[in-house]
Every structure is written in C-alpha cells, then in structure tokens.
Amino acid sequence: MSAADRSFSENARAAVADPQLRRAMHHVKEGFIGKRAKAAARLPEFEVLRDAARDIKDHTLAHLDLYLERYEAQVIERGGQVHWCAGPAEARAAILDICRQAGARTVTKGKSMIGEEIDINAHLEAAGITPVETDLGEYIVQMRHERPSHIIAPAVHLTKDVIEADFRAQHRQFPADRSLSEVPELVDEARQVLRQRFLDADVGITGANFLVAETGSSIIVTNEGNGDLTQILPRVHIVIASLEKVVPTLEDAATILRVLARSATGQEFSTYTTVSTGPKRPDDVDGPEVYHVVLLDNGRSDLLDGPFREILRCIRCGACINHCPVYHTIGGHAYGSVYPGPIGAVLTPALEGIEAAADLPEASSFCGRCEAVCPMRIPLPKLLRHWRERAYDQRVTPGRLRAGIGLWAFFARRPALYGFVTGLAARLLRALGGRGGRLARLPLAGGWTRFRDLPAPEGRTFRSQWAAKKGARS
Amino acid sequence: MAETPIRVGLFVTCLVDLFRPSVGFAAVKLLEDAGCQVDVPAAQTCCGQPAYNSGDRADAKAIAAQVIAAFEGFDYVVAPSGSCAGMLREHYPLLFAGDAGMEARARALAGRTYELVSFLTDVRGVRAVDASFPGRVTYHDGCSGLRELGIRAQPRALLASVAGLDLTELPDSDVCCGFGGTFCVKYPDISNAMVGAKTACVAETGAKTLLAGDLGCLLNMAGKLRRDGVDVRVRHVAEVLAGMTAQPAIGDGEPG
Amino acid sequence: MSGDRERVLGSLRRGLGRGQDATADTAARTAVAQRIDRRQRGPIPARSDLNPAAQVELFETMAREQAATVVHVADPDGVPAAVADYLKAANLPPRVRVAPDPALGALPWDGQPLLEISTGRAAAEDLVSLTGAFAGIAETGTLMLRSGAEHPTTLNFLPDVHIVVLRAADVVGPYEDALDRLRSHESNGGNGGNGAMPRTVNFVTGPSRTADIEQTIQLGAHGPRRLHIILIDETD
Numbered sequence: 011m012s013a014a015d016r017s018f019s020e021n022a023r024a025a026v027a028d029p030q031l032r033r034a035m036h037h038v039k040e041g042f043i044g045k046r047a048k049a050a051a052r053l054p055e056f057e058v059l060r061d062a063a064r065d066i067k068d069h070t071l072a073h074l075d076l077y078l079e080r081y082e083a084q085v086i087e088r089g090g091q092v093h094w095c096a097g098p099a100e101a102r103a104a105i106l107d108i109c110r111q112a113g114a115r116t117v118t119k120g121k122s123m124i125g126e127e128i129d130i131n132a133h134l135e136a137a138g139i140t141p142v143e144t145d146l147g148e149y150i151v152q153m154r155h156e157r158p159s160h161i162i163a164p165a166v167h168l169t170k171d172v173i174e175a176d177f178r179a180q181h182r183q184f185p186a187d188r189s190l191s192e193v194p195e196l197v198d199e200a201r202q203v204l205r206q207r208f209l210d211a212d213v214g215i216t217g218a219n220f221l222v223a224e225t226g227s228s229i230i231v232t233n234e235g236n237g238d239l240t241q242i243l244p245r246v247h248i249v250i251a252s253l254e255k256v257v258p259t260l261e262d263a264a265t266i267l268r269v270l271a272r273s274a275t276g277q278e279f280s281t282y283t284t285v286s287t288g289p290k291r292p293d294d295v296d297g298p299e300v301y302h303v304v305l306l307d308n309g310r311s312d313l314l315d316g317p318f319r320e321i322l323r324c325i326r327c328g329a330c331i332n333h334c335p336v337y338h339t340i341g342g343h344a345y346g347s348v349y350p351g352p353i354g355a356v357l358t359p360a361l362e363g364i365e366a367a368a369d370l371p372e373a374s375s376f377c378g379r380c381e382a383v384c385p386m387r388i389p390l391p392k393l394l395r396h397w398r399e400r401a402y403d404q405r406v407t408p409g410r411l412r413a414g415i416g417l418w419a420f421f422a423r424r425p426a427l428y429g430f431v432t433g434l435a436a437r438l439l440r441a442l443g444g445r446g447g448r449l450a451r452l453p454l455a456g457g458w459t460r461f462r463d464l465p466a467p468e469g470r471t472f473r474s475q476w477a478a479k480k481g482a483r484s
Numbered sequence: 485m486a487e488t489p490i491r492v493g494l495f496v497t498c499l500v501d502l503f504r505p506s507v508g509f510a511a512v513k514l515l516e517d518a519g520c521q522v523d524v525p526a527a528q529t530c531c532g533q534p535a536y537n538s539g540d541r542a543d544a545k546a547i548a549a550q551v552i553a554a555f556e557g558f559d560y561v562v563a564p565s566g567s568c569a570g571m572l573r574e575h576y577p578l579l580f581a582g583d584a585g586m587e588a589r590a591r592a593l594a595g596r597t598y599e600l601v602s603f604l605t606d607v608r609g610v611r612a613v614d615a616s617f618p619g620r621v622t623y624h625d626g627c628s629g630l631r632e633l634g635i636r637a638q639p640r641a642l643l644a645s646v647a648g649l650d651l652t653e654l655p656d657s658d659v660c661c662g663f664g665g666t667f668c669v670k671y672p673d674i675s676n677a678m679v680g681a682k683t684a685c686v687a688e689t690g691a692k693t694l695l696a697g698d699l700g701c702l703l704n705m706a707g708k709l710r711r712d713g714v715d716v717r718v719r720h721v722a723e724v725l726a727g728m729t730a731q732p733a734i735g736d737g738e739p740g
Numbered sequence: 741m742s743g744d745r746e747r748v749l750g751s752l753r754r755g756l757g758r759g760q761d762a763t764a765d766t767a768a769r770t771a772v773a774q775r776i777d778r779r780q781r782g783p784i785p786a787r788s789d790l791n792p793a794a795q796v797e798l799f800e801t802m803a804r805e806q807a808a809t810v811v812h813v814a815d816p817d818g819v820p821a822a823v824a825d826y827l828k829a830a831n832l833p834p835r836v837r838v839a840p841d842p843a844l845g846a847l848p849w850d851g852q853p854l855l856e857i858s859t860g861r862a863a864a865e866d867l868v869s870l871t872g873a874f875a876g877i878a879e880t881g882t883l884m885l886r887s888g889a890e891h892p893t894t895l896n897f898l899p900d901v902h903i904v905v906l907r908a909a910d911v912v913g914p915y916e917d918a919l920d921r922l923r924s925h926e927s928n929g930g931n932g933g934n935g936a937m938p939r940t941v942n943f944v945t946g947p948s949r950t951a952d953i954e955q956t957i958q959l960g961a962h963g964p965r966r967l968h969i970i971l972i973d974e975t976d
Contacts, residue, residue, distance in 0.1 A: 022674050146952040197960070236963075267915070283945075284942050335662070415543065429529075448710050462708045
C-alpha cells in the first residue's frame, strides 16, 4: 500500500462510523489486554526480563554488521544460502528466482510482515505462481483481497458472520446447507482446505522472529503449526527476514522469547517455537532439501545512526497495537500502511519517507500506553515526536497547523502580552458562554465544538486575579 | 519558632489560568494548608507542550527557557496538572540535551517539580484534608500523571479523607480520554469516539461527579457530557480536596 | 544478489561509524566473539528452580494448562499399553505411525496385538503419531523435539493426534538447561559430531490452536488437535 491511497483522516472517519468494525475491535480490547496483564503479573521476573531483552537488542544493534556476518557464515556452513537485499525489489527478485529454479507452481506462506512489506504475493501471482497464505487470519484476508489489519491477528477487524459469508462464497466444494456459524466450524473448514495446499506446495516461505548468529538458525513462533507445515513439506524453504532480527545466541533468543508471547497474546509460551538450521541432513527422512534466507534491509541500516535506532529493537509482538486507544477506535486498515498502530506510525515514515507518511505520527494522543507495555521498552511516543519534529522542520506539517502553533507561540513567549490577550479571551468566551456556562459553537474551533461543548471560562484569568490580590495584600 | 517556610512556585498552567482560575486558588489553599508559602511568577504562560508535541522544538525550547528562568529560586514548583508537571519533569531535560548549561538548569527544575496532589502526599506528607463532599464520585487518571509520574494512589488516598465522599472506580480509568492536546482538534472523529467510550464508562459507575487532575481531560470530558446531556458534574480534584466547590462545575452555568 | 551484500553491509558499517577508529573496531569484534562463546544466560525465572520430582510436577501442570494430556507409566514397557488405552478411550482407530527411534522400536508392542504399528515419516493419512522427546522443559510445560533420522519432523505436525513419550529423567527446569543438553548431545556425535544444531528443534507447548476469529481460542488449527504425553517415571 503506498502513500497515494492513504488519506488517514478520511479513513479514520469512515472507520469510526463502521458498526461492524466497532464490534470486531471490541474483541481486541477484551482479548489481549487482560491476558497480557495476567501473564506479566504471573512472572515475577517479567520487568527484569524486559530490561534484559532491551539490552540484548541494544548490544546486537551496536554490532549489527558483525553479527550478520557471523550469522551468514553459519548459514552457509550448514548448507543454506543467504541473499542480501537492499530493498523490496531485490528481495522479490531473489524470491522469484528461487521459485523459478524450483519450478514452483504453488507456494505456501507462513505469516510474515516482511512478506507484506515487499508485497510478495502480488509479484508471485504476476509470475504465474500461486501464493497460499496458511495462517488462518492471513488466509481470510487473502481471500478477501485485503491486507492484515494487525501484525499478529490479521483478521481481527472481521466478525465471524463476515468470515462465514466469505467461506460460503469461496469454499464451493462443501454442501451449501452445512452449519458454519460457529468458530470451531470455521476453523475446521479452513483446516481441511489448507491441508491439501500444504501437501501440494513446491516452496514454503516463512518469516523469522529471530536469526541466531551463533548457529545460523532462524526461529519462528506460531500457535497454529502452519509455519511448520509450510517449511517441512515443500522441497524448498525460504526464510524472509529483516536485518534487525538477528540475536547473538540461543540463550539471548530464550530471554526475548520469555517476553514475546506474554506481551503478544498473554500466553506463557507460544505453542510452537521452531529453530531451523539449514536444509535436511543426509540421514533426515523429511524436511526441505534447500534452505534460503532472504535478508532485507529496506532502509533499516539508515536508522542505526540517529534517533530512530531504538525502533529496531521491535520484536513485532503487537502489544503497542493491542493497547492503543486510537487503534481500538479505527482498526488497522485506516492507517493505510503495512504496519498499523504505534509501531507502524514510527516505522512507516522510516520505510516510506516522512513526506509520504506525516499524518501517521500525528495519530496519537501521546497517552503512553504503548511504551508502558512494550517488552523492548521502545519509547514510542518519543519517536513519534521525533517524526513530528522532522515533519515540522521539513515543512511537511500542514500550513494551518504551523501557522496556529506559530501564532500561539508568539504570544506564549511574551508573558505580558499573553496575559493581556488571554484576559480578553477569558472575558469574551465567558460572555459568549452566557448563563449556560458553555459554548456549543465557536469560530475556528470546529474541531472541538463539532462533538463537544466548550466549557466557558470563569471570566478573569488566574494571573490577573492573583496580581490584584497580591496588590491588595501588599 | 516557625521553621523557614517552604517556598513553592505555582505553575498554574495555561488552561487553569484561562478557563478555571478557581482550580488555581484551590491549589494555593491546599499548598498553604500544607505549610507552604506560595507565589505565582508573573512570567509564566504555558509549559510549551502545544509546540513540543507539534514538532516545533524551537518554540518549545524558548518557552521552556522562560519557565526555567521564572521558577529558579523556589524550593519547589507545583502544577495542578500531571501533564504539565510531566513536561517540566520528564521533557525539559530532553529538550536541552547536549546544551550543558541549560540542561543542568532544566534538570534542577525537573528535580523540584511536582504535580499538586502527589506533592501534597509524597513531599509534604499530607494524609487527610479538611473537606466534605457528600455523594458518589469517580476519578479519571490522566495519562501523563499516571504513566510519566506514577500518580495513582495519591489522589485516591486524599479523596478517601473527604467527608461523605464515596469513590467508585471508573472502568478503564487508565485509558486516554481522547484529549491529547492538539490531537483532539486534529482528529476530532477519533477523539470523539474515545471520549464517548470514556463518558460511557463514567455513566456506568452511577457517579454524579467526575474528578481528574488535569484540566485538559476535564474540559474534554465535560464538553462531551454537556453536549450529550448526561447528568454528571465535572470538577478538578483540587476543588474537592480544598473544599472549594461553591462555583458551578466545569461547563455548567450559574444556578437558577 | 551478492551485489547487495556489500551495499547493505557498507550501509550498516557507515551507520555504526566503523572504519574511523581501529581500536574500537577491534574491540567490537572481540565483544561479538566473546558474547557468542560465552552464551551468557539472561535472568532465569525462579519458578523452575526445583528438585527433579518437583520439576516433573511443574512440567505436568504447565503442559496440562496448555491443553496437553499427561499420563504416567512406571517404565518404558508400559508405553504400548498406555498408547492402546489412550486410543481406545479417545475412540480412535488403533493405528499409529511411530518414529524410527530404536528406543521406541524396542518397546514390547507385541503385547498389544490390536495395535497396528508402522514406522517412518508422517503422511497425510496418518491420524496418530508417536515420537520420543529430547527434553521436557518444566518452566512452561514445553517439549523439546529434535529432528534427525530417529525423529522425522512431519510426525510432530501432520497427524491429528501426537503422542509423545518423555522420560522424567529428561525433564529440566528452564529452556537454557535444555539448550545445554542439546549442545552437549551435538558435540558428542549427535549430528555428525561437528556440534552443529540439528536441522530442526521444535519447542512444543500443547496442541495447535488459533485465536484468529474473534479472539476465540480454538484447538487444532493446522497442527495436531491433541497432544498426549506419556511420562516414564523410572529414573536411572
């Protein structure tokens, strides 16, 4: 999705007015927040582990070149191949090349946000290769020709009645009068359909939650088991991962894993954590014959030097999204970016440029809940503010807002003048408010008064009353 | 012999100054009752958040420098707002990072700055107030006070000492009310949905009075409640703690 | 794609200020080498710091919490009967695809004549699999399954029901203890003797599940619908 089809304000307005979306988003609030709190409370070491996880990533990022070299050497040593890709085009070309060499007709995919970032499905289709998303949520959004609206719960914007209608329209092989209104029935039907797809696929593409420099391993974390079926059944396994996924050792991965599932879904540990190292060994009776890693930069290396390095600590748990009241209100699609919510509002300007995504860092009330739950202690509000500063400095911030802030600051920097003007404003607004004590409409304040009354001032500013009192006292 | 009085500079905040001076006088009373000598430097306007949060760092720094200069020489700086106190405490030092002289002054100010209610309890050891406010109230935790300054127990502790007051916890009291400074006018639709969810929680409590420690949140919630015609009065927590509740609640007209 | 290798690494090095200070660069290399060699542990949750019997108990509690079922047998000879009993109670056909693991092959299967046993990797039609486990991790009730000739990975994911035989003696406290065991196994000839990781290590905690529809947890998304653990109590 590019900046061209993004109009955040309009998307947000439409989202707020969508009753089906409001119903669906209710499940985000109910599903994630309490579970995370419970999981965190159950582990006395949780806060210490957050510190340790942050420190691991900080150390790794400070030595990212060296750890990636070590990782690459280990992958090659174990019989795999590493493809370094500067941007999405290079990554797509690398993947397409591998698929063509394998003579691939269908490709199964585990859930991967990097896959979304490089828009791999569209390019595989254009090359005559059928990509099949196998994560249930991804499968549903692929069926609907949509994008995931959440990085770990792609179909969270949908209610089961919508999914039932989609399944009935798409799964024509089943009797039309079957019962399909309950979650177990939907899950079971998807299981049946996808089972054959797993067996038929020529290539399996998965993402990676971690790359381990010590061993050359990639690690995926899933609950469904789809990522594993994706990578063990086809002849070729492609891992697509961005640079910052690397950690030094398996012990480091273990530390971060302890905060990952708890922050994401509130689970003690995800159902499947799989460590993969190269292709099948001579005496293995199953597993892929070929193992490729497509390593994507896409602007991340540029973030090392500057205020945004901390965003590279992100492990994509989704906790910031789950706890964001703005996300709860508008859902993921309104952001118009691959990554929604607070993480997306920081990451998207880095990937696409601030001029293309200036409205996203603005879409926050700076309530700080995201930072409070981020397992990697990423100061998301601070980074959002940095983007606002970039936008302001580069004059990307809308002229009206700049003018308003400029005018306000002109007075705020002159206390005597400010006192005079606010004194007038207090009396004027008080008069306008009349006996009701509030204003239902006010020129230039439509943003406020469209939905809210403006409580009227009491009449005289505090500072003028204080000065008068003090004068009387002395 | 009287001890040397504790000199507190009241950072009244731009919203209290303009909209609700009675919160400022309630703060003065509470501080004086806690043994402080209060003054209000004339050279204050705003903490600078509108500029700071809009990316206008230059103006934010100019305003911050003005605040730092105005409040040098006080033992403490106290604001009846978690948001503004958080700005002085947490963000001023960041604004001047790298500028050794100013950073040191910003840190000195930050170390002396408190939000009103937490100052009373944590610094002055106030355990109870002499006030009465019969009826059921509920309390909204402003985001900055809660998450930047860790203010949660303090207002509840003092409210518990108000005669006749029955505090019912607000569901989702830690969720943003949708004010967010300029956010509420930049994205009115989102902000409205957020404050709508908030006022629905308020209604759920059955409380007839909603309290909070930040006038921004209070104006937002009061504006929504008044627009929707919900019968809940809205006040700053300082008014109740100071026993100064004679004036109409926020957004209410004169009686009669 | 080799062209991008230098481009990406060059950008990383620029971002990290490499090449400006030789001493700092050397120190960075040393720090990386040491970090990998030391395999330093992070904070280990105290919850699994228990005696062996209590660790087994914790493992069982946590595994059950994640919807696995657990039964105990006194010694390996009790496994075939436990398998047969489980299938019968679950109303499943008495057919099992067993991992080509000599330890499993040596069990007294002939005592269960009704049980149809075959050996090898899993195929689509296999309903029930039986494998060993390299370790059990008490901290979260997690099984550690190591791929190899004796343990095809397909058995862990394709069948509807996965039965795992775990020796109580192989239950450890935290993940890190299991990793230590794994490394020691690999350096002692576990995988060609070069100390490398096996192709796959699966950490499995309960049966497959999804919450992708309305946040409702549903078991059996793509992997096994049931995970049944047979714990061999005998400690040697």
